[in-house]
Amino acid sequence: MLVRLKVFRFDPEKDGDPYYQDYEVQAEPTDRLLDCLNRIRWEQDPTLAFRMSCGHGVCGSDGMRINGVCGLACQKLVESFGLEVRVEPLPVFPVIKDLVVDLEPFFQRYHSIKPYLIALSSPPGHERRQSPEDIRPLEDAIRCILCACCTSSCPVSQDPQTADYVGPAALVRAFRYLFDSRDESTSERIAMLDRQDRVWGCRTLWKCTEVCPKEIPVTKLIGHIKRRIYETKRESNEGEIRHAPKDEAGNGSWGEDSEG
């Protein structure tokens, strides 16, 4: 079948403003959008720029906005979008060229939440023990491939007023270490996350969860961090709790339980 792609183009070397370019490619219904983009670049227009590496949804390279929704080009089949598709770079991040965005700010925020195990006691000569029940809560979070689709889709990250928000991807990784039974820096992590530009920046809008290509219940995990902070503070009776557990609608949800 013949597929029409409307592709966002911008080359800082020669374009004052971005524009959209139309392409037509022959494709099978089971071809990936990534196959279509490759066909354009290989057969029609070698100047089109987009990232890719694994081709099957495990490396996180080809996050882009597909018909307005962030996703991986290697996971979207032609049959899922029909004869016409609009392809744009991920929002939130500055465009370098065409569909390639600058992910430096994304990785900087990711690094800011200390994404590594902090264990102060010296390890035993073998593995530390951890039960399957200890591991289970982490199972969703460790599927994250750092594709940035969630952070790009988050209305809080998109809003220039709150652009310093660390974003859902970093919080997923923060969750992974906060809830790892081997980590010994829980109180530091809680103090680090208990900020308006960290976990309390999330207004439980579910956009991240809707787009995550690895089906991670992102909002729910952020909700678990919020509850953990809330409960820790309540137990220690540490004065006033700054942030009430309210979502946008003000109905007191942590985002943990419903799927939105």
Place this chain on the structure above:
Amino acid sequence: MVLDHEILIVGAGLAGLRAAVEASETADVAVVSKVLPTRSHSGAAQGGITAALGNEEEDQWEWHFFDTVKGGDYLGDQDVIEIMVKDAPRAIYELEHMGVPFSRTRDGRIAQRNFGGHTKGYGREPVKRACYVADHTGRVVLDTLYDQAIGRHVRFYGECYVLSLVFDDGRCCGVVTYDLATGGLHFLRAKVVLLATGGCGKIYRTTSNGFSTTGEILNLTFKEGIPLQDMEFIQFHPTGLFPLGILVSEAARGEGGILRNDAGEPFMERYAPSIKDLAARDVVSRAILTEVRAGRGIGGKGYVHLDLTHLGERKITEKLWEITSFARIYLGLDAVSQPIPVAPTCHYLMGGIPTDGDGRVRADQTARTVPGLYAAGECACVSIHGANRLGCNSLLDLLVFGRRSGKAMKDEVAGVKTLLTGRDPTKPVRERLAALTDREGPEKAHAIRLEMQIVMTDYGSVFRTEGALRQGIDAILALKERFSRVMVTNRGTSFNYDLMETVELGHQLDLCEVILVSALNRRESRGAHFREDLPQRDDQNYLRHTLAFCATGGPRIAYKPVVLGRFQPAVRAY
């Protein structure tokens, strides 16, 4: 621009990252990668990492040793295999201490699963030896090591392609990189350089390897006069998702999945009566294609079924989430209730840049090494895997020899001072690129690449014959000739993938020739190299490693002995 570091590592997969973590304890380390570091192909590894921990049942490193030697059809060097299998438990515990969230047993130890060719009692029955994180082990280990490297202030140069190795008086002293974002060329100068650039699966049409797995660094060393070892040994993994070739990990069979032909028969019982579906990969791949040739593929077509339907939903979603998501996304089928169509897919390069057990690159058949140059991971040939790699032994190889290289480099740099001065090594690279962009010509890189992939698949994959290999070599030579008239139409400086893919293609074509010529000269069948015209293993003449050297008129082939030891070559049956 010239940038200085003590240690320069090319490649941010597990081999490069493990070396970086080790070396950065005392030295200034930089890592260069042509993709953003976390996009490296190690992240695609699914099934696990082997170590005889004995957490699930009795296991011994001696059994692991034997299985690796036999799996490689006796071509692996036993001195280095012994180093690896003995070091394996430590390597796993170390990952656990760094934070890898391994799947666990009921009593809280690292869980282990079955994998092809791993047995107890020297081949008696399958053993649970592979440590895993569900079916996305590589991804999680990659993230953990990357985070460790960041914590240790390793400097990363992402989206920078290494286009040339720089030597000063025979000593490697850095690389020239092409910065994808700006098109700028830089000289990264260092006291030692480690190559950890992975395999070259993309020269075949159907492969489990990602787009960046093109192997140009192998050809850069080859062109510098360094030999390539055992390049005829290319592994085809039996279960690529048909028709895409995306990997369905052996973990699926390790957890109990069964291969069936059109009649529903579990045919591996006929080919490997003792361990059936868990036989070594070369054996299973040939079995599948033999079924297909006999008309017993599904509906007479080129694939068979991988049946997981008896495993139950819980086990499948808990342990094989990624695999089932691939089947759902790309084929629209539910692996809990429907069998998965599979066929062999190009997966792994057993050969590569010859090294010693500390990653030092070997210059020839002797013990001589190339000063300043190291290699580790899939691009290197230590040789652990011989003629066929066992599942989950690659990640172990990356971790053990990545670390050993890191250690050797940090010890070495303390005593190295001399650095190249005077000459500008970016100049010849700039001229080579200009030759590609300034040329007007009728040929397109894409068309040549497609033909190359078809040629390699038709003439140089699971089954080989002298006639087919000769035809393949002629076809590749013709493509090389066409490549000399290729034109790069994109002349921009930012994210010019057209230019980089054309550079890669030039190297790929040279590698194809090395692979086919090495295969033509090995007049026997061993492991993944199966000659239909010479189906027997010939220890008398070919219990030797192939070394291909760059020469005018095509690769020159030489041989060097295999390091034997505890296990003498015996009949290899499963």
